[in-house]
Amino acid sequence: MPNSNAKLRRSPRGGQEAGRRELVSRSLQSAEHCLEDQDYGTAYAHYLLVLNLAPELKTSVKETFQFTLFKWAEELDSLARIQDLFNCYEQALELYPNDEVICNSMGEHLFRMGFRDEAAGYFHKAVKLNPDFADAKENFYRVANWLVERWHFIMLNDAKRNLTYLKAIENAVCSGCKSVLDIGTGTGILSMFAKKAGASSVYACELSKTMYELACDVVAANNMEREIKLLHLKSLDIEIPKHIPERVSLVVTETVDAGLFGEGIVESLIHAWEHLLLQPKAKNQDGSTEDCGRVIPSSATIFGMAVECKEIRRHHRVETQEVAGVLLPNSVQFFSPTYAFAGSEETVEPYTTEKLSRIPGGYKPLTEPFQVMTVDFNNLQELKSLAGRKPWKLSQPVTEGGTLDAVVVWFVLQLDDEHALSTSPSEETCWEQAVYPVQGLSDFSVKAGDTVMMEVCCQDCYLKIQKISFSTSECGMDCSDGDDTLSLGNEAELCNALASLQTTSKQDGEGQVCVLESTEIALLNNAPYHRCFKAAMGKVLSSLNPSKDLQSMDVDGHGSGVNLQEDQNKSSVDVVPDPLYILDVSEGFSILPIIAGKLGPVKAYSSVEKEQHQAVLNIISEANHFPKETLEFWLSHLEDENVVLQRPKSDKLWSIIILDVIETSGLIQQEVMEKAAISRCLLHSGGKIFPQYVLVYGMLVESQSLLLESAVQGTEPTLGFNIAPFINQFKVPVRVYLDLSTLPCVPLSKPAELLRLDLMNPLLNSSSREVKVQICKSGQVTAIPFWYHLHLDEEHSLNTSDEFSHWKQAAVVLDEPIQVQIGDELVLEVQHHKSNISITVKQ
Numbered sequence: 001m002p003n004s005n006a007k008l009r010r011s012p013r014g015g016q017e018a019g020r021r022e023l024v025s026r027s028l029q030s031a032e033h034c035l036e037d038q039d040y041g042t043a044y045a046h047y048l049l050v051l052n053l054a055p056e057l058k059t060s061v062k063e064t065f066q067f068t069l070f071k072w073a074e075e076l077d078s079l080a081r082i083q084d085l086f087n088c089y090e091q092a093l094e095l096y097p098n099d100e101v102i103c104n105s106m107g108e109h110l111f112r113m114g115f116r117d118e119a120a121g122y123f124h125k126a127v128k129l130n131p132d133f134a135d136a137k138e139n140f141y142r143v144a145n146w147l148v149e150r151w152h153f154i155m156l157n158d159a160k161r162n163l164t165y166l167k168a169i170e171n172a173v174c175s176g177c178k179s180v181l182d183i184g185t186g187t188g189i190l191s192m193f194a195k196k197a198g199a200s201s202v203y204a205c206e207l208s209k210t211m212y213e214l215a216c217d218v219v220a221a222n223n224m225e226r227e228i229k230l231l232h233l234k235s236l237d238i239e240i241p242k243h244i245p246e247r248v249s250l251v252v253t254e255t256v257d258a259g260l261f262g263e264g265i266v267e268s269l270i271h272a273w274e275h276l277l278l279q280p281k282a283k284n285q286d287g288s289t290e291d292c293g294r295v296i297p298s299s300a301t302i303f304g305m306a307v308e309c310k311e312i313r314r315h316h317r318v319e320t321q322e323v324a325g326v327l328l329p330n331s332v333q334f335f336s337p338t339y340a341f342a343g344s345e346e347t348v349e350p351y352t353t354e355k356l357s358r359i360p361g362g363y364k365p366l367t368e369p370f371q372v373m374t375v376d377f378n379n380l381q382e383l384k385s386l387a388g389r390k391p392w393k394l395s396q397p398v399t400e401g402g403t404l405d406a407v408v409v410w411f412v413l414q415l416d417d418e419h420a421l422s423t424s425p426s427e428e429t430c431w432e433q434a435v436y437p438v439q440g441l442s443d444f445s446v447k448a449g450d451t452v453m454m455e456v457c458c459q460d461c462y463l464k465i466q467k468i469s470f471s472t473s474e475c476g477m478d479c480s481d482g483d484d485t486l487s488l489g490n491e492a493e494l495c496n497a498l499a500s501l502q503t504t505s506k507q508d509g510e511g512q513v514c515v516l517e518s519t520e521i522a523l524l525n526n527a528p529y530h531r532c533f534k535a536a537m538g539k540v541l542s543s544l545n546p547s548k549d550l551q552s553m554d555v556d557g558h559g560s561g562v563n564l565q566e567d568q569n570k571s572s573v574d575v576v577p578d579p580l581y582i583l584d585v586s587e588g589f590s591i592l593p594i595i596a597g598k599l600g601p602v603k604a605y606s607s608v609e610k611e612q613h614q615a616v617l618n619i620i621s622e623a624n625h626f627p628k629e630t631l632e633f634w635l636s637h638l639e640d641e642n643v644v645l646q647r648p649k650s651d652k653l654w655s656i657i658i659l660d661v662i663e664t665s666g667l668i669q670q671e672v673m674e675k676a677a678i679s680r681c682l683l684h685s686g687g688k689i690f691p692q693y694v695l696v697y698g699m700l701v702e703s704q705s706l707l708l709e710s711a712v713q714g715t716e717p718t719l720g721f722n723i724a725p726f727i728n729q730f731k732v733p734v735r736v737y738l739d740l741s742t743l744p745c746v747p748l749s750k751p752a753e754l755l756r757l758d759l760m761n762p763l764l765n766s767s768s769r770e771v772k773v774q775i776c777k778s779g780q781v782t783a784i785p786f787w788y789h790l791h792l793d794e795e796h797s798l799n800t801s802d803e804f805s806h807w808k809q810a811a812v813v814l815d816e817p818i819q820v821q822i823g824d825e826l827v828l829e830v831q832h833h834k835s836n837i838s839i840t841v842k843q
Contacts, residue, residue, distance in 0.1 A: 024054045028061075031068070040072040044088065051095050058095065065092075066101055073109065085109060100129040104136040111139070116146050117209040124729075134833040141732040141836075147210040148730035150709060151430070152186060156727065157708040158430040159717040161421055166193045166719060168296050168415035169252060173197040177250035177294065181205070181276060183235045183268055184255040187723050188215035191228045194252065203244050205231040210730075217726045235268045238276060247278045252296045258353040258423070259434035259463045260300055260375075260411050266383055267461060269295060273380040280378055295377045299414045302372040302463065303424070304394075306452045308402035309363040312354070314525045315518040316406075316437035317444075324530035324595050329623035331511040332616050336518045339439045350464045352518065353432040356408060356425035358742040360803070366404060367396045367452060372465070391457035391466075398470070401447035407454060407465050409434040436465045449473035514616040519664040520589045522806035529798055529806070533592055533690065536792035537656060538599050540688050541580055544655055545600060579603040580655040581648040583634060585675075587660045589613050594620055596656070597630040605634040607644060645678045653684035659759065661694055662788055662800055665736040666810030668757075670835040676759035689759045691790040691798075696755040696837065698786035700826065702779040702817075703745035710735055710813040733815075733838070737808045740785055740801055748781055748820060749773045754830045754839065768831040770842070775824040784828070784839050785811035812839045 027046045034043035047065045051058060069092050076085040089106045096102055107122030120143045126136035155161060173180075173194065178201065180194040185204035194202050206212040212232040219228050231243055240246060251272050255263040273280075277293035313319065318334040321327065338352055356363055372394065376382050410423040410433045423431035438444065446452065455467040516524070523529065582596045585607045593604035594617065608614055614633050621631050638644065648654060657679045661672050679689050707713060711731040712724035752773050758764040787801040787809045800807040818841055820826065827842040 020053055024050050024057070027053075031064075035064075035068065038071075040068055040075055043068045044072045048091060048095075062096070062099075065095075066099075069102065070105055073105070077109065082113065098129055100126040100133050100136060103129065104133065104139060107136075107139060107143075111143060116143055119143055120147050120210055134836065138834060138836040141734065144730045144732050145736075147208070148214070148727065150735075152727060153712055153731070154430040154709050156187065156189070156712045156723060157717045159719070160428075161430060162189065162717065162719055164415060164419050164421055165190060165252075165254070165296075166197075168419040169193045169250075170197040171416055171418065172250050172294065172296060173199050176292075179203075179246070179248040180250045180252060181235075181238075181244065181248045181272070183251060183253040183272065184263070185215050185230070186211055186254075187727055188218045188228065188230070189718060189721060189723060190252045190254065191215075191230075192219065192222055192224060192721055193719075194250070195224055195227050199250075201248070202228045203231065203248065204228055205233045205235050205238060207232075207234045214726055214730075218721075218723050221722045221726065235276070236271050240276065244276070247276060247293070249278050249291070249293055250296065251277055251293075254297075256300075256411075256413065257434075258432045259349070259351050259409060260302055261458060261461055261463050262349060264461050265377075266375075266386055266458070269377055270380065270383050273383070280380075297413045297415045298378050298417075299374065299376045300411050301374045301414070302409060302411045303369050304372045304396075304407050304409045304465065305369045306366040306396065306398070306404060306407050306446075307356075307363045308366055309356075309359060309405045310361045311359050312363075312435060312437055313403065313405045315352075315522045316439060318521055318524050320525065320527070323524060323527070323591060324534040325598055326591055326594050326620065327623050329619060331623075332514055332619055333440070333511050334514050334516055334521060334524070335439050336437060336521055337515055338437055339515075350462050350466070351409070351434040351436050354408075354435050355432045358739065358744070360739050360741045363408075364400065364402055366398050366400055366402050366446060368399055370394070370396045372409065372456060372463075386458045389458060391455045391464075393453065393455055395451050395453045398446045398448055398450040398452060401445075404438050404441070404444045404446050404452065404468075404470060406438055407436045407452075407468055409436065409463070409465065434463070436468065438468045441469060446470050447473065512612075512616055512619055514589075514612060516589050516613075519806050524589075524591070526804050526806050528802070528804050530591070530595060532792060532796045532798055533658075534595050534599070536690060536796040537582070537592075537596050539793065539795075540656055540686070541596075541599050541602065544580055544686050581605070581652055582656045582658075583607070583648070583654050584658040585634075585644055585660065586658055589616075590658075591617070591620065592658055593617075593631055594624065594626070597621070597626055598624070602630065602655075603632065603648065604630060605632050605637075605648065607634050609635060645675060645682060647682060653687065654679075654682050655684065655687045656690060657682065657687075658690045661691060661757075661759070661790060662807055664807055666738065666787070666800070666808045667734070667736060668832075668835045668837065672835065673757070673759075673762075673765075677762065680760065680762075688793070690792050692760045692793055693756060693758040693764070693791050695753055695789040695791065696757070696786055696830070697751045697789065698754045698784050698812075698828075698839065699747055699751045700749040700773060700775070700781045700820075701743075701745040701747050701783050701785060701811075702781065703743060703783050703811075705744045706735055706783045706811060706813050707817075734810050734812055734836075735783075736810045738785065738811055740787070740809045741803070743785070743811075745783070745785075746777065746779055748775055748777045748779050749826075750776060752828075754786060754828065755832055755837070757832065767833065768829065771828045771830055773826050773828055775820045775822055775826065778821045780817040780819055781814065781826070781841070782817045783811045783813045785809055786837065786839070812837075814841065 027050045031043045031046035034046065047061065047068055050061065069088060073085050073088060092102050103122045103126040107119040107126065110122065111119035123136055123140035123143055126133055127140050169190065178199055180199045180202045182191040182204040185191055185206045188204055191202050191204040204215065206215055209232065212230065216230055219225050219230060231238065233243065238244060253265065255265045255268060257263050278291060279293055281292035281294065316336040318328065338350055375386065410425065413421045415421065423429050423433065425433050450473050451471045453469050453471065454465050457464050580602045582593065582602050582604045584590055584592045584605065586592065589608060590606065593606040596602055596604045606617060608617060617631065659672065659675055659679065660669055663669055676689060711728045712718065714724055715722060752771055754771055755769065756764060790798040801809055829840045829842055831838045
């Protein structure tokens with residue numbers, strides 16, 4: 001009987017097991033049928049059931065489950081069912097918590113939706129799970145540049161800056177400031193300075209999730225986690241006693257940018273004085289400041305200087321009226337986004353930034369440095385009056401003639417009475433300078449004795465320098481009235497008006513305003529680029545339409561375009577030739593389709609998206625007497641804008657497809673080889689992709705600057721605090737947006753060809769190769785800068801490192817420097833994966 005009873009007790013379990021197996025088997029079959037029918041949602045549900053019922057099948061169905069998940073996620077994404085999408089990934093990660101592929105895919109969805117902090121976490125986890133997972137590494141490197149901006153490394157390596165802050169904080173704490181709030185703590189270094197100086201209570205706030213978590217790790221590693229309270233908050237959201245128990249006696253912050261106010265320091269300090277700080281020390285009060293509040297930095301003085309700079313000019317002013325035979329009509333006015341009156345909704349900052357000591361071609365001062373304004377961070381009323389202060393005028397005499405290209409700005413940050421930091425271009429500093437390009441004048445040439453005039457205000461948390469113009473010395477009047485913005489005398493007003501007749505902006509006349517990114521303006525100014533494309537396109541079109549003399553069809557840009565139309569009208573009496581189809585899928589503003597339209601009977605398609613840019617291209621076409629049907633906008637023909645590469649018509653193929661291969665940052669565009677593969681299928685016989693192939697060049701250099709800009713170099717620059725291992729998790733192996741012509745470095749080899757990327761003939765491509773490089777100078781190899789030669793054909797090529805290039809360059813920075821002697825030979829292993837180039841030295 002006991003045995004019989006045991007059988008009876010086991011029987012239900014046996015039946016349950018059989019039922020489970022049956023259900024799993026049926027669900028697997030159903031999932032496979034759903035996949036065949038592309039019903040990914042139902043297939044996903046079946047796989048979830050299978051994996052919950054039969055965890056032992058996780059390994060065998062893993063790849064199919066991943067495929068199903070990714071397909072279903074794409075579908076949910078297209079339907080904007082975002083919450084369902086994330087629910088699916090969370091379910092998948094419960095089943096496969098250590099699957100790097102699912103982690104990476106989750107990160108990609110998060111990044112596309114703007115959740116960069118969260119995306120970084122998944123990319124980072126994927127890389128930790130599989131350090132050789134190329135997709136995850138590339139994704140992590142890209143998002144790391146967003147989350148931990150590169151200036152963190154440069155500043156932490158600036159020992160002078162760190163020591164100056166430390167001494168100022170020590171002085172404050174010794175004078176009685178025992179409770180400290182660090183606003184925008186970053187890595188937490190200023191908070192740790194305060195604790196080291198002897199502060200009894202230290203609080204720190206950081207809005208960025210990534211930087212907050214990094215600061216927590218840093219503070220813990222330095223054994224201060226119990227002594228520094230970190231808050232994942234914006235300082236404006238801190239409340240007493242909810243977040244900190246009482247008002248503090250010292251606020252330390254470095255929430256300043258190149259233009260001083262752009263990080264919101266004024267707003268945060270107004271709030272701090274009103275809600276978080278003790279009252280300031282009275283002017284006549286002596287003795288301890290223990291019961292008083294103060295701020296480090298205590299004040300700042302902003303300086304400016306008018307300069308001539310060819311590099312700034314070519315990025316902010318279109319300097320030509322004709323590009324490769326295409327006339328740019330006066331009715332079109334090009335501006336960069338920094339221009340106050342350009343009317344661009346995308347204007348974020350009224351200035352750009354440059355490290356003037358390293359700007360290509362240098363710069364020439366046109367005026368003496370002048371004081372723009374001062375600000376006392378310990379004066380609440382002064383801070384509150386900044387935003388409401390009306391614009392005031394400044395004028396400065398020209399001391400040396402030249403071209404008025406920009407007003408550049410820097411500041412001296414007074415930490416306390418004894419310690420200051422300067423961001424002047426003449427100082428050795430980790431800071432860049434703010435640049436206010438001069439745009440919209442009819443003439444930019446100034447001479448000694450002229451007067452540069454401008455209007456200054458603080459608006460929307462930014463220092464704005466606008467309405468920059470000049471009056472000639474013949475006028476004999478100084479049109480500035482200092483800080484008095486309301487009472488310009490009649491004589492001065494007349495002088496201003498006369499000056500405006502000579503130098504006022506073109507925006508007052510009729511015309512089409514076109515706001516371009518600075519790199520797009522630099523591209524328009526890149527004459528060799530457009531000449532090269534014109535010659536290469538002409539060669540292809542001539543070979544495809546040999547009956548036409550392309551030279552006779554080339555409009556000269558000065559009204560003779562009528563001849564082209566007449567020729568086409570005459571030919572239509574006999575036989576109207578089929579047009580040749582050209583597609584330009586360059587990113588941003590491009591006039592290559594118009595240049596192509598000058599070369600014969602073509603239909604040129606532009607992929608320009610912005611309506612303003614389309615309107616300007618139409619105006620340029622009309623000014624060059626093009627028939628309306630010559631230029632069309634490709635995206636308006638597409639049902640699905642995500643599928644840009646397709647036939648021009650069901651029965652037609654392309655003669656030329658122009659691809660954007662190189663980003664202006666110096667990296668290869670993402671998915672360029674995939675785009676090339678599709679493009680090859682869309683070309684008719686004799687058609688070409690431009691560029692046809694790309695050669696990657698590089699050389700070995702010794703550069704301390706690249707090391708300092710890429711990773712924190714040990715504990716010495718951070719004054720003994722252990723920060724480097726934590727922030728260096730976010731270092732990336734490739735530095736971008738470099739100017740090799742001014743990069744402080746010593747070349748240790750000659751340039752060498754590293755890799756070939758062939759867009760027309762994929763059989764010539766190799767995903768990796770070894771290159772032997774001869775050392776021509778002894779030293780330490782710290783980096784390998786690289787650039788590209790874009791070959792439109794065998795005769796026409798573009799070098800992305802030449803002086804006219806709108807592209808910047810990039811460099812691989814080695815983890816450890818390699819000592820070399822002249823005559824040595826190093827072997828480089830070069831790999832290309834998607835848009836990522838990795839270069840390693842084989843030891």
